[in-house]
Amino acid sequence: MLILEVLFYSFVTVVIIQVLFYAVLFGSFAFSKNKKKPTNTIPISVIICAKNEAENIKKFLPSILEQDYPDFEVVLINDSSSDDTLTIFEAFKSSHNNIKIVDVKNIEAFWGNKKYALSLGIKAAKYDHLLFTDADCQPLSNQWIKQMSANFSEKGTIVLGYGAYNKVKNSLLNKLIRFETLLTATQYFSFAKIGIPFMGVGRNLAYHRDEFFKSNGFIKHMQIRSGDDDLFINEAANAKNTTISITPQSFTSSIPKTALKDWIKQKRRHVSTAKHYKIKHQFLLALFYITQVLFWVLGIALALSSFLWPFVLPLILLRFLFQYLSLGYSAKKLNELDTILLLPFLEISLIVLQFIIFITNQISKPNYWK
Template identity: 55%
Template sequence: MVLLYVFAAVVFINCCYFILFSRFSFATTPEVISSETPPVSLIICAKNEAENLQKYIPEWQAQEYPDFEIILINDASADNTLEVIESFAEKDSRIKVVNVKNIEAFWANKKYALTLGLKRAVNTRLVFSDADCSPASKQWLKEMASRFSEEKQLVLGYGAYQKRKGILNRLIRFETLMTAVQYFSYANAGIPYMGVGRNLAYTSDLYYGNNGFMSHIKLSSGDDDLFVNEVATKNNTALSTNPSSFTYSIPKKTWKAWKLQKRRHATTASHYKLKHKLLLALYYTSNLLFWVLGIVCFFLIDWKIPLALVTLRFLVQFIVIGKAASKLNEKDLLYFLPLWELFLVWMQMSIFISNKVSKPAQWK
């Protein structure tokens, strides 16, 4: 009987989190905060991205925004990234080139490269993306910039992944969806805790007022989520969730590459504020316990009550996550949703164990 009570408590905690996530799922898309179009600096850091830059620089150039510059940072690339950037810069005066060479103190450190790029920017409002990211529309830059105001100095956007065939692609997109649901929901609840560098914006005042990335400059990751975790408040943070403001990145093609990427990202979570670590840990722990205890209950207890609890939990999940998936153009992930969640729980456990043994050292 104790086992059943514990399982019921886990289901209750799960449902409480889904109710929290409904703060995003059922929220109306926020109105444009500002109709003004002050100058913006778009900052892209690239390491060995020559092929992607050839493809995506024209899309950034084609943004329908009246006044913006593009800061392209070559982070000590071994391929012809610098040559590609310089060839575009010769034809477009809006493009500024920052060529970063490795130094011993900051070897392969993206934050060091970004810091040099930020110093080159002449505008106060900064928008960030990655070299393998395609804007969803020509209105992307305008949509992100429109969320700025005198009070709102930080804008969280959605960095999606391109749809491809295969289980790995769906799992990558499901993990990305669930991460976005969480950081959008927490922000709407007044406790923002992270954002993604694939689609992020903030002001130079916020950056320099926080001394940049200095508190975590030695960590290989965290130029996005750790910075947001430090500076975001319920008053200075805005969301950009219009589909035209999304970006789409190229997903990893192998399980090994994706796991390495997630291992690198996971190293930053231990540096979050305590309240965020506790909330995230409880969510992931309750998810794990739901699957473990659910299976045990079916074998050791009369199956009718566990089935009712499982049905309730999945019903709430489908309603809340289904609505969020619709908003973020990920509705195809609703098919076999429990399966993707089970895969993700297993992968998160694997990453946790791997990172306890060793930690990845650099961003690329």
């Protein structure tokens, strides 16, 4: 009986923490109103780093070049590709005078390091306001640059955008990928809203070049193959210089993985950077994940025992209520509402996969970007 009492009061604590996360922290983003911002016409350098992306460049680069914006260049970085990426770059450059090509050759000290290639591209950019996306990304409108640049101001020098993944019909893996993307975006937008920004995604991210040089570029984490986006933002972003862009016209969309093992490989690389975040971010993210796990473990244990069930059931419903509300409103903002229908299943699946990825990363370290 004593053990069940301990489990019950632990469960009460877990539910309170989860409700605070969903209602207060995530609610700061989910329940906020979008404010229309005046249009900027500042010159922009769009930067795309590509390694063996010839087909994606042919498919998606036109959507960048066709942006409705008065003054922008596109910096195309060829990161030592072995396919026709450089040839495709040169073909586009021959018909567009706002393209600049940076051809990066491997050197022993930075072999296969995207951060080295990106650093060269950033230094080569003509303009100070930089907008980043990936070779397999496509802006969802021709207003992408305009909407992202609207968030720049005298103090606002970092803009966090949303990078979605294409929807694939009748695919549970696709829903899981997009649910994880939704949850991650809800987290980093919410943290930014309350003044403790901790990450952004390179699929849709902008910042002033001064921020890059103030942080000495990627030098503090150059040896870590991933993290050109989240580790940089974790270091450079603060309550005063960071804004978010959540208008649908500012979104990008990428090609999702279609095999579970490929997605796990991708997530292993992303997850490996989290241990390099600031301690306060590590603590809050770990607290959220641990209480997520404990909610299910303790909830199931108490349900099977029927201990104080009249009290346990309302607690379960309370947590689900705020989870559905905050993630539902976030999903509506980010056009991911269909993922909410399978929320409990997707949440449990993600918890299990994150645990597998964590254990796998302890055994062997992911040290690649392509």
